Amino acid sequence: GAVVSQHPSWVICKSGTSVKIECRSLDFQATTMFWYRQFPKQSLMLMATSNEGSKATYEQGVEKDKFLINHASLTLSTLTVTSAHPEDSSFYICSARDRAGNQPQHFGDGTRLSIL
Amino acid sequence: AQSVTQLDSQVPVFEEAPVELRCNYSSSVSVYLFWYVQYPNQGLQLLLKYLSGSTLVKGINGFEAEFNKSQTSFHLRKPSVHISDTAEYFCAVSDEGNAGNMLTFGGGTRLMVKP
Numbered sequence: 230g231a232v233v234s235q236h237p238s239w240v241i242c243k244s245g246t247s248v249k250i251e252c253r254s255l256d257f258q259a260t261t262m263f264w265y266r267q268f269p270k271q272s273l274m275l276m277a278t279s280n281e282g283s284k285a286t287y288e289q290g291v292e293k294d295k296f297l298i299n300h301a302s303l304t305l306s307t308l309t310v311t312s313a314h315p316e317d318s319s320f321y322i323c324s325a326r327d328r329a330g331n332q333p334q335h336f337g338d339g340t341r342l343s344i345l
Numbered sequence: 346a347q348s349v350t351q352l353d354s355q356v357p358v359f360e361e362a363p364v365e366l367r368c369n370y371s372s373s374v375s376v377y378l379f380w381y382v383q384y385p386n387q388g389l390q391l392l393l394k395y396l397s398g399s400t401l402v403k404g405i406n407g408f409e410a411e412f413n414k415s416q417t418s419f420h421l422r423k424p425s426v427h428i429s430d431t432a433e434y435f436c437a438v439s440d441e442g443n444a445g446n447m448l449t450f451g452g453g454t455r456l457m458v459k460p
Contacts, residue, residue, distance in 0.1 A: 233388075235388070238386075239386075263447065263448075270455075271452070271453070272435060272450045272451060272452045272453045273389075273435070273450045275447060275448075278447060320386075322388050322389065324389075324448075326446075330446070333377075333379055333391055333394055334448060336381075336388040336389040336390070337388050338387050338388040339386070339387060339388045341386060
């Protein structure tokens with residue numbers, strides 16, 4: 230079946246560091262990718278929708294300059310958490326939708342971000 | 346706007362007992378419905394989906410769900426659970442017409458299977 234690879238799976242870094250998370254669709258072309266944030270024991274909250282070749286659409290309350298999203302190809306989207314602080318610590322999950330959009334989104338395994 | 350409510354945040358159950366995880370939704374348009382499972386520190390795995398047709402949907406790992414339009418519900422059931430079913434379960438909806446559309450998730454239900 231369709232596979233979405235997310236990397237890294239876990240990252241720990243100092244406050245003020247910028248961290249890049251990659252989301253790749255391995256065997257299909259993902260015209261749309263979604264980025265979610267999940268706090269401990271909570272549900273997934275959509276942060277932004279990324280369409281290949283265009284600017285991402287951010288949900289209300291999500292800082293565009295803080296969470297930079299790039300979707301430069303049909304198989305790769307990146308989320309960069311700029312100047313990360315402890316409050317940015319969370320579990321970030323991406324999902325990808327194929328070109329036809331006929332099947333449910335395929336999810337990556339998530340990235341646990343811990344900012345010291 | 347859509348919303349999804351999972352009525353139980355935690356469901357403890359003994360191994361081999363049946364279980365039902367409840368999900369209700371609200372939407373001004375017709376929807377597609379999904380159940381996902383999340384194991385610790387992992388992403389989401391699709392259990393089953395309702396797009397159209399039979400309202401009783403069978404999924405992986407012995408789970409099934411029934412779409413009830415009049416009650417706007419999509420409860421998940423399994424007749425006999427295993428220890429390995431311990432996980433977080435999320436119900437989600439998207440607009441009908443495109444199953445890859447933006448998902449709205451419920452708050453999740455933690456299923457705890459005890460020996």
